[in-house]
Amino acid sequence: MVSPLLEVTAIPAFDDNYIWVIHDGRNAVMVDPGDAAPVLAWLSERSLKLTAILLTHHHGDHTGGVMALVDAHPGVVVIGHAEDAHRLPALGTAVKDGDSLQVPGLDLTLEVLTTPGHTVGHICYFGSGLLFCGDTLFSAGCGRMFEGTPLQFQSSLARLAALPVETQVFAAHEYTLGNIAFAAALTPDEAPLSDALHAIRQRRAAGHITLPSTIGWERRHNPFLRCDESVIAQAVNKTGASAPDVFAAVRRAKDGFRAA
Numbered sequence: 060m061v062s063p064l065l066e067v068t069a070i071p072a073f074d075d076n077y078i079w080v081i082h083d084g085r086n087a088v089m090v091d092p093g094d095a096a097p098v099l100a101w102l103s104e105r106s107l108k109l110t111a112i113l114l115t116h117h118h119g120d121h122t123g124g125v126m127a128l129v130d131a132h133p134g135v136v137v138i139g140h141a142e143d144a145h146r147l148p149a150l151g152t153a154v155k156d157g158d159s160l161q162v163p164g165l166d167l168t169l170e171v172l173t174t175p176g177h178t179v180g181h182i183c184y185f186g187s188g189l190l191f192c193g194d195t196l197f198s199a200g201c202g203r204m205f206e207g208t209p210l211q212f213q214s215s216l217a218r219l220a221a222l223p224v225e226t227q228v229f230a231a232h233e234y235t236l237g238n239i240a241f242a243a244a245l246t247p248d249e250a251p252l253s254d255a256l257h258a259i260r261q262r263r264a265a266g267h268i269t270l271p272s273t274i275g276w277e278r279r280h281n282p283f284l285r286c287d288e289s290v291i292a293q294a295v296n297k298t299g300a301s302a303p304d305v306f307a308a309v310r311r312a313k314d315g316f317r318a319a
């Protein structure tokens with residue numbers, strides 16, 4: 060489990076992004092700082108030193124704050140995927156699949172998992188029961204397929220689904236309500252999904268965030284992690300099809316879904 064000295068907290072940014080902070084009360088590490096201003100304010104209020112930035116992929120709402128943070132905190136190490144070195148700002152440590160990353164400034168080791176699909180260079184960081192999964196896995200959903208193929212994306216999600224059930228899922232966006240509304244509409248006879256929709260609607264109405272989730276919860280509620288289940292295949296008229304084909308159909312259905 061994560062060291063009792065480490066805390067993980069969300070800094071909200073833009074409309075629905077979360078910049079996750081891992082800190083030990085002295086040093087702090089930011090995951091996907093799309094905007095520098097809220098991060099700088101958060102750090103100075105607590106007198107914490109920024110020691111590293113972990114990037115999952117190149118999109119601007121995940122990297123837009125990097126240059127200003129590097130300017131304000133000299134010595135910060137920016138970490139990201141070697142294959143995306145050409146499109147990640149100020150990259151200092153390039154990592155690849157399977158690397159064991161000693162996170163600068165913290166007593167924390169994270170494993171690098173490549174998860175192509177949302178983008179081809181997307182990576183996730185996993186260790187000590189924590190998963191930082193950017194725009195690959197959302198609670199009850201997944202990112203849009205901008206660059207990868209259904210085979211890549213579904214394999215990436217299956218890889219995350221195979222992590223221990225108690226793994227905490229730190230996704231980069233607050234999309235849970237829209238996602239679970241889609242999941243509940245996809246298989247309307249599944250009571251656990253309508254129960255979850257009700258619970259998440261209440262949490263959002265009360266102003267609470269819905270993350271972190273867990274891998275165990277996602278395996279039961281996230282249709283994109285259930286592409287090998289006949290109930291999901293049937294829901295998208297793909298009975299007997301391969302998991303990547305079912306994934307492609309579920310992704311298309313979600314792209315066209317508008318909650319009532």
Ligand SMILES: [Zn+2]
Pocket residue numbers: 116118177194202
């Ligand atoms: Zn993205």
